[in-house]
């Protein structure tokens with residue numbers, strides 16, 4: 001019998017190659033009121049872990065390996081409100097590492113189930129302390145046994161924002177053929193805002209970069225931080241934003257429902273907040289510079305899959321009939 005050597009299959013891709021290069025979405029109805037301004041959003045749920053955080057997690061893990069800090073005997077540990085954890089857990093499973101994650105007890109059940117499905121060990125922390133409490137918890141564990149862990153510390157790791165400097169920003173530049181005039185996104189670790197802003201400003205210093213935050217310390221914009229009252233990430237530099245906008249949880253939830261009904265897009269609450277911010281930015285830009293049609297880009301960080309059990313879907317549905 002003739003034995004035929006397997007040929008490399010040009011049609012297959014490895015899981016980690018699927019991170020990045022997400023589509024740039026345009027809108028049918030939701031952006032109509034700001035026309036001729038255009039709004040686009042990066043569809044980050046196309047990443048294999050389902051969120052924008054795949055990019056940062058991969059960059060931090062590869063950076064740890066390159067610097068010899070992450071070896072096969074180490075457990076990856078970090079604090080995460082969910083999406084970075086899912087990304088770590090997915091990448092770690094693929095690369096053969098153990099993962100331990102601290103997250104507030106009130107993180108959605110879907111997130112916890114997903115993390116456990118990938119084989120991650122969970123430490124559930126005080127919900128009242130949010131992700132800040134989870135961060136403090138992880139620091140304590142690492143301090144007690146530093147040799148056992150690789151602690152990427154997404155809030156203080158330059159590989160986080162560099163992931164977006166190297167990938168997200170370049171994709172936005174290429175996908176808009178250099179026409180982007182404004183970039184706006186919400187701040188969590190701030191990695192996506194910092195990285196994209198730094199690169200876009202290098203490519204064209206006239207691009208306006210606007211950061212978005214929840215309008216109150218207690219909010220429902222999972223993944224985002226109210227910087228004034230939160231533990232401020234070390235990688236965050238507030239001076240690079242041209243402007244800041246605030247969005248309420250209610251407006252973000254309303255937009256999430258609206259995007260589902262008007263566009264067929266099931267996105268997460270921070271994406272809804274980003275869309276509200278993008279519309280505000282487009283409106284203002286049109287007024288300030290009537291001769292030039294703004295091209296506003298934002299990020300849809302994840303899909304609605306992890307938020308479908310939230311009550312706002314029913315509460316807001318009745319308002320849907322009265323939208324302009």
Ligand SMILES: Cc1ncc(COP(=O)(O)O)c(C=O)c1O
Nearest residue numbers: 083188189190191192223270301
């Ligand atoms: C759903 C969601 N939106 C937005 C963000 C914020 O992204 P970044 O950490 O890059 O600021 C995160 C971060 O975890 C997130 O999970």
